[in-house]
Amino acid sequence: MRTEVRRPAFDPGILALPFYDRTHRAIAESVDEWCAEQGELWVRARTAAPDLSGTSIIRELGAAGWLAALDPAAAASAPGSDWRGLCLMREILAYSEDLADYAFSVQALAATPIRRHGSPDQQVRWLPPMARGEVIGAFALSEDQAGSDVAAIELRAETHSGGYLLNGHKAWIANGTLADVFCVIARTGGPGAFGLTAFLVPSGTPGLRTQPIDMVAPRAFARVEFADCHVPADAVLGGLGGGFIVTMDLLERFRMTVGAAAIGFARRAADAALDHARDRKAYGGTLFDLPTVRASLADAEVALNAAALLVARAAWDADHNAPHFARQAGIAKLYATENAQHIVDTAVQIRGASALVKDSVTERLYRQIRSLRLYEGASEVLRATIAETLGHRTASAGTVPAESGAAHAGP
Numbered sequence: 001m002r003t004e005v006r007r008p009a010f011d012p013g014i015l016a017l018p019f020y021d022r023t024h025r026a027i028a029e030s031v032d033e034w035c036a037e038q039g040e041l042w043v044r045a046r047t048a049a050p051d052l053s054g055t056s057i058i059r060e061l062g063a064a065g066w067l068a069a070l071d072p073a074a075a076a077s078a079p080g081s082d083w084r085g086l087c088l089m090r091e092i093l094a095y096s097e098d099l100a101d102y103a104f105s106v107q108a109l110a111a112t113p114i115r116r117h118g119s120p121d122q123q124v125r126w127l128p129p130m131a132r133g134e135v136i137g138a139f140a141l142s143e144d145q146a147g148s149d150v151a152a153i154e155l156r157a158e159t160h161s162g163g164y165l166l167n168g169h170k171a172w173i174a175n176g177t178l179a180d181v182f183c184v185i186a187r188t189g190g191p192g193a194f195g196l197t198a199f200l201v202p203s204g205t206p207g208l209r210t211q212p213i214d215m216v217a218p219r220a221f222a223r224v225e226f227a228d229c230h231v232p233a234d235a236v237l238g239g240l241g242g243g244f245i246v247t248m249d250l251l252e253r254f255r256m257t258v259g260a261a262a263i264g265f266a267r268r269a270a271d272a273a274l275d276h277a278r279d280r281k282a283y284g285g286t287l288f289d290l291p292t293v294r295a296s297l298a299d300a301e302v303a304l305n306a307a308a309l310l311v312a313r314a315a316w317d318a319d320h321n322a323p324h325f326a327r328q329a330g331i332a333k334l335y336a337t338e339n340a341q342h343i344v345d346t347a348v349q350i351r352g353a354s355a356l357v358k359d360s361v362t363e364r365l366y367r368q369i370r371s372l373r374l375y376e377g378a379s380e381v382l383r384a385t386i387a388e389t390l391g392h393r394t395a396s397a398g399t400v401p402a403e404s405g406a407a408h409a410g411p
């Protein structure tokens with residue numbers, strides 16, 4: 001069987017559009033080159049236990065400088081210091097190795113609330129070591145009875161001894177078993193979204209306990225229990241009652257990056273299917289000679305182009321503080337993740353039985369892709385949100401600078 005052809009993990013034609021500038025193109029090329037050199041790391045990570053693989057990839061990402069933008073002291077040109085750069089990095093990491101995107105994205109997800117809402121002391125304490133990959137973070141929002149419905153969060157934080165006592169649990173927390181610090185959304189006030197507050201809780205705090213959860217794509221997932229877990233008053237992140245704002249400010253932006261990761265996974269699957277179709281002998285020719293196979297691959301290419309443009313638009317809007325960026329982020333995530341699921345399934349269909357061999361590229365992608373339609377806004381939630389804005393076609397010419405190199409509002 002022919003080995004997979006190594007192509008750029010991104011589409012240079014999309015990167016040549018005015019959404020992007022020279023810095024973005026340079027980041028894309030450097031990340032792609034770095035990923036291509038990490039064959040040994042990826043093999044080690046895939047064969048290690050989830051905790052070990054997660055830790056080793058975060059350490060390597062930090063050492064290589066790919067997490068530098070998480071530290072506010074980083075230069076504005078650090079890779080991932082704007083949303084277009086962050087999306088490109090996720091797309092390329094996802095194409096190269098699903099575990100790499102997972103490690104990168106969870107670290108960025110945990111650091112971004114501190115970057116955007118942290119006090120100077122909180123930023124100095126946590127962000128430089130997170131940017132070096134020496135400290136690992138997790139974002140703990142969901143509970144058994146509070147997923148899409150964030151306002152239903154029950155974990156309580158009561159004032160106690162000059163600080164707060166946390167009681168309750170969090171569910172499905174990515175990097176939960178290996179995090180050094182959790183950003184925890186807890187209830188400090190009455191019912192509803194505005195009774196919530198964010199806290200930074202170090203993992204060694206007495207009363208905090210994690211239990212691993214084995215998911216379909218093995219990662220360091222955990223349920224996190226809080227039993228009389230005391231944190232000082234300065235653990236509050238973003239102000240008392242600001243937990244919902246911290247959460248939505250994060251998720252409304254990260255949704256577009258999930259769309260970007262979906263493009264990376266789907267492009268990898270489509271490439272694997274194309275290589276196989278061109279190589280696989282059938283009926284005196286190859287699978288690629290069959291019109292239905294060609295049409296499936298053409299449909300995948302169209303969807304990948306459309307998804308990449310939607311992500312580019314959303315990231316551009318976020319970088320330029322366009323008022324509707326959250327809507328565009330939802331549109332990009334919905335389209336990219338729904339189509340990525342279909343593309344990965346198509347790739348499995350084209351590759352046939354060999355696609356489902358355990359730990360093959362397509363088998364891993366098949367397991368990995370499913371969760372993207374659930375987290376950071378389930379598809380149905382996004383559709384409902386988009387439907388609320390139908391007919392509101394607002395021009396953003398007044399807010400969006402004409403040049404892509406203009407000042408931006410990055411992570």
Ligand SMILES: Cc1cc2nc3c(=O)[nH]c(=O)nc-3n(C[C@H](O)[C@H](O)[C@H](O)COP(=O)(O)OP(=O)(O)OC[C@H]3O[C@@H](n4cnc5c(N)ncnc54)[C@H](O)[C@@H]3O)c2cc1C
Pocket residue numbers: 139140141142144146147148149171172173174175371374375376377378379380381384
């Ligand atoms: C791989 C993975 C990683 C995760 N990582 C984290 C993490 O690091 N931190 C964290 O806090 N959480 C994490 N989560 C949890 C994730 O945020 C939740 O799964 C997500 O919010 C959905 O919540 P739920 O699973 O409870 O489903 P529910 O909220 O119960 O929704 C189930 C289904 O109901 C339907 N539905 C729900 N609401 C609506 C609506 N308004 N309109 C129409 N239909 C609706 C949708 O079909 C939805 O898929 C992760 C989940 C997964 C799968």
